[in-house]
Amino acid sequence: SRKNTRNASLHPLWQSPLTIPGGTRQSPINIQWRDSVYDPFLKPLKISYDPTTCLHIWNNGYSFLVEFDDSTDRSIIVGGPLENQYRLKQFHFHWGAINDWGSEHTVDSKFYPAELHLVHWNAVEYPNFEEAVMEGNGLAVIGVFLKLGARHEGLQTLVDALPAVRHKDTVIEFDVFDPSCLIPSCPDYWTYAGSLTTPPLTESVTWIIKKKPIEVDEDQLEAFRTLLFTSDGEEERRMVDNFRPLQPLMNRTVRSSFH
Numbered sequence: 587s588r589k590n591t592r593n594a595s596l597h598p599l600w601q602s603p604l605t606i607p608g609g610t611r612q613s614p615i616n617i618q619w620r621d622s623v624y625d626p627f628l629k630p631l632k633i634s635y636d637p638t639t640c641l642h643i644w645n646n647g648y649s650f651l652v653e654f655d656d657s658t659d660r661s662i663i664v665g666g667p668l669e670n671q672y673r674l675k676q677f678h679f680h681w682g683a684i685n686d687w688g689s690e691h692t693v694d695s696k697f698y699p700a701e702l703h704l705v706h707w708n709a710v711e712y713p714n715f716e717e718a719v720m721e722g723n724g725l726a727v728i729g730v731f732l733k734l735g736a737r738h739e740g741l742q743t744l745v746d747a748l749p750a751v752r753h754k755d756t757v758i759e760f761d762v763f764d765p766s767c768l769i770p771s772c773p774d775y776w777t778y779a780g781s782l783t784t785p786p787l788t789e790s791v792t793w794i795i796k797k798k799p800i801e802v803d804e805d806q807l808e809a810f811r812t813l814l815f816t817s818d819g820e821e822e823r824r825m826v827d828n829f830r831p832l833q834p835l836m837n838r839t840v841r842s843s844f845h
């Protein structure tokens with residue numbers, strides 16, 4: 587289990603006060619399946635990504651991110667719980683040192699070994715990501731759980747690129763990738779109002795958590811764990827356990843798109 591005593595060994599990012607004063611919709615949370623409320627008015631989520639909007643992969647010292655050209659509406663999501671269409675800006679992962687934990691969200695208090703976040707912003711109402719980050723309906727993040735199982739061929743192209751971004755602040759060009767290959771075909775999801783899970787922790791995220799996980803194999807999870815929090819030349823610290831502890835649900839209801 588993960589105890590607060592581990593703060594000392596936690597990455598500086600998570601040693602800071604992990605709750606923000608006055609925060610009422612912080613993420614991540616535990617999703618208690620039986621407490622989630624089926625909402626028949628939730629629409630199917632429509633995902634349309636243009637693989638050529640992919641730009642590069644970089645190690646930002648917290649995770650590795652694949653960033654996209656968000657200057658047009660070529661890679662968007664619409665529907666689901668969303669009032670507008672949202673543009674894909676980047677995706678990244680959170681994972682553990684071992685397979686017993688690593689995800690940010692949990693389902694009935696179960697951790698997955700890793701979690702994918704696809705980060706989108708409301709380009710209908712806001713001029714850019716920076717503005718959208720500050721607004722309650724500014725962002726939409728799709729969360730996908732990773733579980734240990736069969737090798738994921740689509741993920742492998744990403745895994746093959748990781749040695750080139752082993753150190754913090756390294757980047758490589760990555761010019762064609764369709765992240766929809768990382769999203770389960772099952773349409774079922776939970777949704778709730780939350781926040782970014784790393785600073786600035788702004789309460790601007792509509793979370794859409796897919797019910798079904800994707801399967802990846804042990805070698806692929808191990809490849810994530812070969813990355814470093816540290817820059818080239820610094821004393822190496824393996825990039826693992828880059829997840830935020832669970833936050834209180836407070837006055838929120840998690841809705842489900844399925845019975």
Ligand SMILES: Cc1c(Cl)c([N+](=O)[O-])nn1CC(=O)Nc1ccc(S(N)(=O)=O)cc1
Pocket residue numbers: 703705715716717719727781782783784785786
């Ligand atoms: C705050 C900000 C701005 Cl503004 C910009 N920018 O490029 O203009 N980039 N960032 C950083 C950012 O995106 N953080 C972020 C943190 C957590 C998550 S998570 N795990 O999905 O909740 C998603 C993103």
Ligand SMILES: [Zn+2]
Pocket residue numbers: 678679680703783
């Ligand atoms: Zn994330």
